[in-house]
Amino acid sequence: MTATVAAVEILSSRVILRPADYDVTLAFYRDTLGLGIAREYPGGTVFFAGQSLIEIAAHGASGVPSTFDGALWLQVRDVHDIATKVDVDRGPTEEPWGLIEMWTKDPDGVPIVFVQIPEDHPLRRDQR
Structure with a gap:
């Protein structure tokens, strides 16, 4: 007998990037690509990316880019x-x-x- 599992309801999603150099990566997504800013908070910026979001986070960074x-x-x-x-x-x-x-x-x-x-x-x- 197979158990029925209720589907997880996803309300929103985003990709979170923790760059080695926050300012350089922020400039790339904001200035080079021209993505619109969804919101800013101390230590991060969230960009609109079509039906999704891309968050550039300075917090939690080790100075080495995330894998x-x-x-x-x-x-x-x-x-x-x-x-x-x-x-x-x-x-x-x-x-x-x-x-x-x-x-x-x-x-x-x-x-x-x-x-x-x-x-x-x-x-x-x-x-x-």
Whole structure:
């Protein structure tokens, strides 16, 4: 017999980054990428990132960036525009699955993939 487990209700979520240099990483997300600030508090800044949030936290930092085994996936309207604002690790490329992806890193080496969904991609079709 399998036990039924109630689903966890997630009310909100965010990615928390604890950079080695708070000011440098804050400037990258605020000034270079131009993300809007959701809120600021003593020791941290929370940015809007589409339907999610990215928090840059100075508190709890050891001076060494947190280990981050993954990537931030950020959908944008135009990856080519973003490519003019950051150091590009891999330029805009149309992938076999049809998305246009461009890769960079934040000042602590956190991988960021910027994704553009072409007009004719199935993700753009009305599924109703």
